[in-house]
Amino acid sequence: MPIRQRFSNAVKLTSALLSATLIMLASTTYVHAQLKENYADLKLKLESKLGLQIESISDAPIKGLLNLNTNVGLFYATQDGEYFMQGRILKVGDEIVDQTEIELKKIRLQGVERFADSVISFKADKEKYAITVFTDTTCGFCQRLHSEVDQLNDLGITVNYLAYPRAGLNSDVYRNTVSIWCADDPQGAITDAKLKQPVAASSCANEVAEHFRFGQKIGVNGTPNIIYPDGTLQPGYLPAAKLAEAIKGAS
Numbered sequence: 001m002p003i004r005q006r007f008s009n010a011v012k013l014t015s016a017l018l019s020a021t022l023i024m025l026a027s028t029t030y031v032h033a034q035l036k037e038n039y040a041d042l043k044l045k046l047e048s049k050l051g052l053q054i055e056s057i058s059d060a061p062i063k064g065l066l067n068l069n070t071n072v073g074l075f076y077a078t079q080d081g082e083y084f085m086q087g088r089i090l091k092v093g094d095e096i097v098d099q100t101e102i103e104l105k106k107i108r109l110q111g112v113e114r115f116a117d118s119v120i121s122f123k124a125d126k127e128k129y130a131i132t133v134f135t136d137t138t139c140g141f142c143q144r145l146h147s148e149v150d151q152l153n154d155l156g157i158t159v160n161y162l163a164y165p166r167a168g169l170n171s172d173v174y175r176n177t178v179s180i181w182c183a184d185d186p187q188g189a190i191t192d193a194k195l196k197q198p199v200a201a202s203s204c205a206n207e208v209a210e211h212f213r214f215g216q217k218i219g220v221n222g223t224p225n226i227i228y229p230d231g232t233l234q235p236g237y238l239p240a241a242k243l244a245e246a247i248k249g250a251s
Contacts, residue, residue, distance in 0.1 A: 042066075042081045050084065061089055061099040071217055074104055104218065105231025111214045112160075112227055118207040119160035120186045122149045128156030129247050132227040134164035134215045137180065137193035138173055139223045141237035146194045151240040157247065161190065162211040164223050169209050181206045 039057045046068070047054055053071040060067045060076055068075040068084075077084045089099040112132050119132065135142045149159050163181060165174040176193065182204035183189035189199050215225065218233065226234040226243070228250045238246060 039066075042077070042079070045081045046077060046084065061091065067103055069107055071213065073217060073219065074100065074107065104233075108218050108227050108233060109231045111218065115162060115207060115211060115214065116160075118181070118211070119162060120181065120190050121161070122153060122159045122187065124153040124156050124158045126156050127158050129229050129251065130158040130160060131229070131243075131247060132160045132162055134211070134220050134223055134225040135161045135190075136164055136166045136173065136223040137177065137190065139166065142224050143194045145224050145237050146191065148240040152243065155240065155244045157244060162215065163208040164212055164215045164220060164225070165208070166223060169212060174208065174212075175201075178203060178206055178208050181208055 043054045043057065046052070054068050055071065056067075056069040058067045058069075059065075064078060065076050066079060068077055073086070075084060075086050076089075087100075091097040091099050115132075133142075133145065135146075137143075152159055163177045165171060165177045167173045176199060179199050179202045180186060180189040180193055182202040183199065193199050220233075220235075222235065224237055228234060228247050230250050232250045234243075234246065
């Protein structure tokens with residue numbers, strides 16, 4: 001076949017392939033747009049009927065189900081919104097894998113990143129791990145954990161505090177917590193509070209209420225609650241050495 005003819009055929013083939021590709025891309029974009037539109041309708045429907053706020057919607061591990069990341073936790077729904085449910089999805093294979101926990105870890109770590117600039121941090125000089133601790137200064141086990149922060153730092157563990165005033169957002173504990181986060185020296189203020197020393201009243205733009213709501217969303221109902229580097233949520237206090245072992249085992 002002459003070179004000119006071969007070149008002409010190649011150009012025609014390339015043009016045909018390009019056209020097919022553009023059609024596929026257009027079709028995919030249309031499908032994604034339709035899905036987003038359907039999710040918007042579903043979001044509106046469920047929020048109006050159930051009185052919750054849906055922050056994101058994504059495919060669940062089970063075909064036909066959707067993950068609903070809401071202000072009060074993780075739920076599931078069918079794509080038409082006819083069925084709404086809460087529970088655990090376990091994948092049964094050679095090992096049993098908790099698919100819900102995998103999704104929850106992602107949500108926790110997104111929150112850790114979201115609030116990275118509003119924690120009260122006690123950094124380890126030679127950091128190996130960083131944990132995020134929901135804390136209430138009136139909580140006895142929180143006070144005990146705080147007394148071991150130096151030990152945790154020596155073990156290479158940075159401690160980042162998020163506020164979780166257990167008495168709620170209309171309480172003296174909440175107002176005192178705001179004063180701690182707004183203090184000129186938040187590290188000193190939270191240490192004083194956990195030593196049952198008074199903290200000077202102060203106010204500023206702060207995210208204490210948002211910390212509290214985030215904790216509620218991921219299932220925190222007491223303090224301390226600790227988010228490990230992999231997103232695991234540890235309820236309750238562990239002595240420094242055992243906590244270090246648990247963090248290492250989860251990482």
